[in-house]
Amino acid sequence: MSEDVAVMQAPVYLQYHFTAGxxxxxxxxxxxxxxxxxxRCPRCSQVYIPPRGSCPACGxxxxxxxxxxxxxxxxxxxxxxxxxxxxxxxxxxxxxxxVPDGANISFIHLLSExxxxxxRIGQRVExxxxxxxxxxxxxxxxxxxxxxxxxxxxxxRIGTLPVTGLEG
Amino acid sequence: MRDIAxxxxxxSPCVADAGAANEVELIMPQLQAVYAQVGxxxxxxxxxxxxxxxxxxxxxxxxxxxxxxxxxxxxxxxxSHVEMDAAWALYESVLKIRMGHADSAxxxxxxxxxxxxxxxxxxxxxxxxxxxxxxxxxxxxxALQARLLLEQGRVSERQxxxxxxxxxxxxxxxxxxxxxxxxxxxxxxxEEPFVAPLxxxxxxxxxxxxxxxxxxxxxxxxxxxxxxxxxxxxxHRMENHNPCLRDLTRSTSTRQAAEALGVSDAPVxxxxxxxxxxxxEILLCEALGLGQETxxxxxxxxxxxxxxxxxxxxxxxxxxxxVVAGEARRGVAHATSGPCLQHNLVAIVEGA
Numbered sequence: 120m121s122e123d124v125a126v127m128q129a130p131v132y133l134q135y136h137f138t139a140g141x142x143x144x145x146x147x148x149x150x151x152x153x154x155x156x157x158x159r160c161p162r163c164s165q166v167y168i169p170p171r172g173s174c175p176a177c178g179x180x181x182x183x184x185x186x187x188x189x190x191x192x193x194x195x196x197x198x199x200x201x202x203x204x205x206x207x208x209x210x211x212x213x214x215x216x217x218v219p220d221g222a223n224i225s226f227i228h229l230l231s232e233x234x235x236x237x238x239r240i241g242q243r244v245e246x247x248x249x250x251x252x253x254x255x256x257x258x259x260x261x262x263x264x265x266x267x268x269x270x271x272x273x274x275x276r277i278g279t280l281p282v283t284g285l286e287g
Numbered sequence: 288m289r290d291i292a293x294x295x296x297x298x299s300p301c302v303a304d305a306g307a308a309n310e311v312e313l314i315m316p317q318l319q320a321v322y323a324q325v326g327x328x329x330x331x332x333x334x335x336x337x338x339x340x341x342x343x344x345x346x347x348x349x350x351x352x353x354x355x356x357x358x359x360x361x362x363x364x365x366x367s368h369v370e371m372d373a374a375w376a377l378y379e380s381v382l383k384i385r386m387g388h389a390d391s392a393x394x395x396x397x398x399x400x401x402x403x404x405x406x407x408x409x410x411x412x413x414x415x416x417x418x419x420x421x422x423x424x425x426x427x428x429x430a431l432q433a434r435l436l437l438e439q440g441r442v443s444e445r446q447x448x449x450x451x452x453x454x455x456x457x458x459x460x461x462x463x464x465x466x467x468x469x470x471x472x473x474x475x476x477x478e479e480p481f482v483a484p485l486x487x488x489x490x491x492x493x494x495x496x497x498x499x500x501x502x503x504x505x506x507x508x509x510x511x512x513x514x515x516x517x518x519x520x521x522x523h524r525m526e527n528h529n530p531c532l533r534d535l536t537r538s539t540s541t542r543q544a545a546e547a548l549g550v551s552d553a554p555v556x557x558x559x560x561x562x563x564x565x566x567x568e569i570l571l572c573e574a575l576g577l578g579q580e581t582x583x584x585x586x587x588x589x590x591x592x593x594x595x596x597x598x599x600x601x602x603x604x605x606x607x608x609x610v611v612a613g614e615a616r617r618g619v620a621h622a623t624s625g626p627c628l629q630h631n632l633v634a635i636v637e638g639a
Contacts, residue, residue: 129420131411135346135402140309171356172312178329178359180315 142172145184147256153248155187157222165223188220188282189246191264192272196230196238213238217264221282228258232265241271243285289385292508292515293636295324296604298498301465301592304401305495310340310350313397314357317499321393325501325511329359333501334389336366337380339373339396340596343408354397365389372396372561373498374599374622374632380502381521390507396597397497405493405595412625414528426490428626429564430482432535437484441536442569444484448475450565451488451590458587465492465592491563491593498597500604505639516610516636518603520548523622523632530627538567541574541621544633551576556615558583559602561623563593571621575633581619585609599623599632606636613638 139147142158146169149156157166158181160174166185167174174181196215213235216225230238232247244264254260269285297320305313322328330336336358340351347353351368358364369375373396380392400408406424413419436442452475458467470488478486508515524540526533533539545551558581562568568590572583584590586605589598599622606618615638622632 127416129415131419133343133346133403133408133411137346137402138307138309141307141312143309144307171353172309173315173356174359175356176359176361178315178318178331178357 140172142170142181146170149186150258150260151254151256153251153254153260155189155219155246157185157187159183159185166221167224168219168222168226185221186282187222188284189248189261190267190284191217191219191244192277192280193230193238193240193242193244194218194225194277195240198235198238211235215244215264217244218278218280220280220284223278225278226258228261229263230265231263239271241274241277243267243269243272289387290505291381291384291502291518292505292639293500293502293518293603293607294508294511294513294515295321295501296499296607297321297324298463298594298597298601298604299496300463301492301494301496301594303465303492303494305399308399308495310345310347310354310397310399311357313399313495313497314354314395314499317395317497318357318393321499321501325513330364330393331359331362333391333393333503334365335380335383335392336364337368337376337392337394339369339371339376339394339600340398341370343403343411344405344595345399345402372596372599372622372624374603374620374634375523375624377500377502377600377603377634378521378523378632381518384502384504391501391503393499393501394600395497395499396594396600398595398597399495400493400595401495409626418529423626425563425626426482426485428530429490429567430485431530432627433484433489433564433566435536436566436570439536442566444476445472446569447489447565448472450562450568451475454584454587454590457585458591461586461591463592464587465494467587467591485564488590489565491589494592494594496592496594496597498594498601498604500600500607514611515639516607517639518634519637520635521632522547523630525630528625528629530629535627536570538570538574538628538631541571541628541631541633542576544631545575545619548633548635550619550633550635553617555581555617555619557581557585557606557609557618558621559586559588559605559618560584560621561589561599561602563589563623565590567623567628570628575619575621577619582615603634603636606634610636610638
C-alpha cells in the first residue's frame with residue numbers, strides 16, 4: 120500500500136469560438152477568392168502579410184489594403200529530412216520563407232516541383248493553387264510554391280520587389 | 288524613494304462581445320489615447336512597457352506576444368508581461384521606476400473573454416491535482432463564499448442587492464459600462480437564483496476590452512507638462528491557493544496590504560474596488576477599513592463591466608481620473624486575482 124503515485128490523468132478540454140481579428144478577416148476573405156493581400160503602414164510604407172491590424176515596427180494601425188502577387192522570392196529555406204508526427208508530407212521536403220511580390224515580409228510555405236539540391240535564397244517561385252472549388256479561408260488554398268524560370272533576386276533586393284515583380 | 292506620477296489613462300467600453308477584433312485591435316485604440324494625453328508618438332517614448340493578459344481567455348496561444356505588435360518595437364524596447372491583471376503590470380513598472388531603471392512606463396491590459404466560457408476557463412487556475420480536475424468554476428466558488436457569509440450573518444441578501452443597485456445606478460454616469468440602470472431592491476431580490484445563493488446580478492458580466500496607463504517620475508511628468516496624480520502607495524499580498532485552507536469570510540491579504548500602506552491614516556474620498564461578486568464588495572470595504580465618508584465604486588465597479596486582466600488597472604485609472612479632475616483628493620484602488628479573493632493589491636492615489 121506504499122506505492123508511489125507517479126502519474127495521474129487530468130485532461131483539459133476548453134471550447135472557444137475563435138475569431139481571427141478584423142485585419143486577418145479581410146486577408147482570409149481575399150484568400151478564399153484566390154488572392155493574396157496585405158496591409159500597408161501609413162508611416163513606414165512596409166506591406167505586411169498576413170496583416171494583423173498594426174505595423175509592429177511603428178505601432179500604428181494599418182488600414183490600406185494592398186493586393187499582392189502570387190509570385191515571390193525565397194528569402195530562406197530548410198529541407199526537412201525527418202518525419203514529423205501528424206504531418207502527411209513525406210520527407211525530404213522544402214519549407215521556405217517566401218516574400219510575395221508587393222510585400223516586404225515573408226510567410227512560410229512549402230516549395231515543391233523542384234530539385235531540393237537546387238533550392239536557393241533569391242530563387243523566384245509561384246503559387247500552385249488547389250482547384251477553385253476547394254478554396255476556403257485558409258493558406259491551404261495554395262498547395263505549394265514551385266520554381267519560376269526567372270533570374271534570381273540579389274539578396275539585398277529580397278523583400279523590395281513591387282507587385283509587378285522583377286520587371287517592375 | 289522616487290515619487291511616482293500617473294499621467295495618462297484610457298479604457299475601452301466594456302462590451303459583451305468585441306466581435307472579430309484581435310488583441311492588437313483591442314489594445315491599439317487605448318495606447319493611442321494615452322499617447323495623445325501625454326503628447327508622445329509611441330512606446331519608444333517611454334522607458335519600459337509592461338502588460339497583463341491571459342491567453343486562456345480567448346484560447347489563443349501567445350496572444351500576449353502578438354499584442355506587442357501594437358507597440359512599435361523597432362528599435363527594440365524594454366518590455367515585460369504578467370499572466371495576471373495589469374494592476375500587477377503596474378506594480379512591476381512601479382518597481383522599475385523606484386529602482387531607477389526607468390523614468391516612465393506604459394502599462395496595458397486586455398481581455399477577450401467572450402470566445403470561451405469564462406467561469407470554466409478560470410477553473411484551470413486552480414491547483415492541477417485536486418481542484419482543477421473537478422472543473423470548479425469561479426461562480427460556484429464565489430457562491431460557497433457567499434453562503435458562508437450569509438449563514439454567519441455577516442451579510443444579508445438585501446445588502447448584496449444594495450451593492451448591485453448602487454453599481455447599476457453609478458454606471459449610468461459611466462459611458463464605458465456594460466450594465467447600468469435603476470433596478471429596485473425588490474426586483475433584484477425577486478430574481479431567480481443563478482448559482483445559489485448568487486443571482487445573476489450578483490455576478491460581474493463577461494466583458495471584452497482593454498485599458499492602458501502611463502506612469503512616470505514626478506520630474507518626468509512635469510517635463511511632459513501634463514496633469515498628474517501621485518501613486519503614493521502600492522502593496523499586494525497573496526493567500527493560500529486552496530480555498531479550503533483560508534477563512535473565506537475575511538480578506539486578510541487585503542487588510543494586510545491596506546494596513547501596510549496606511550489607508551486609514553487619512554480620509555479616503557473615493558475607492559474603486561475589484562469585487563466580481565456583490566458580497567465581495569462588502570467584505571473588501573471591511574478589509575480596507577473604509578467608512579461612510581468614502582464613495583465606493585462611482586464608476587459602477589466591475590459588476591457594471593469586467594475586463595479580465597484589465598479591470599484591476601482600470602480601478603487605479605478610475606481613481607486617477609477623479610483625483611486629476613479634482614473630484615477627490617485621496618483615493619484607494621483595489622485589484623484581485625484568483626478564486627475567492629486569493630490575491631489582492633491595494634494602491635493609494637493622491638492629488639499632485
